[in-house]
Amino acid sequence: MSFTIPIYGYVMPVAFALTIFCNSLVIIVLSQKHMRTPTNLVLMAMAISDLLTIACPSPWYFYVYSLGNMEVVSSVWFGFSFEIMLECAPQIFHTASIWLTLALAMQRWIYVCKPDTARVWCTLENTQLGVAAIFGLSILHQTTR
Numbered sequence: 001m002s003f004t005i006p007i008y009g010y011v012m013p014v015a016f017a018l019t020i021f022c023n024s025l026v027i028i029v030l031s032q033k034h035m036r037t038p039t040n041l042v043l044m045a046m047a048i049s050d051l052l053t054i055a056c057p058s059p060w061y062f063y064v065y066s067l068g069n070m071e072v073v074s075s076v077w078f079g080f081s082f083e084i085m086l087e088c089a090p091q092i093f094h095t096a097s098i099w100l101t102l103a104l105a106m107q108r109w110i111y112v113c114k115p116d117t118a119r120v121w122c123t124l125e126n127t128q129l130g131v132a133a134i135f136g137l138s139i140l141h142q143t144t145r
Contacts, residue, residue, distance in 0.1 A: 009065030016058040023051040038127040039111075042104045045131045049097040056089035088145055096138040103130055 029035060030044040060082055063069055107127070111118045 005065050008061045012058060012061045013066060016054055019051060019054045023047040027051070036124065038122045038124055039104070039107060041124065041127045041131065042100055042107060045134075046097055046100045046104070049093045049100060049135075053090050053093040053097060056093070057086045060085055088142060091145065092138050092142045095141055096135050099134045099138060100131070103134060 026047040027044055030040045030047070107122055110122055
């Protein structure tokens, strides 16, 4: 018995809606001016990355599995965009999310164990550069796919 249609066609839209709702709340709260701290910047980037991990393939899952459009790919554009949105983009954002989790752990360690270093390294500007570098490196890391 194949579980592809029930999982991607029925469970995935519910997971997508729940992810959109929860991560949107996190992004809205953490993007408030009074909430801008280096830690919250990393947490907001994680929420954005997790949101994009599921948002990229979800329209295609809905189109193919929920609406039953399982015909053979008929154009190069369709096949290319299908491959990018189902295989490449989610891996890029998932990789970024994992590395952002590691960055958050490193940031917490610096704050606790090296408070003098934290004043220099854990600034909002350095965190923004770090988040941008993580997204850039995750894109480069996945280019070999």
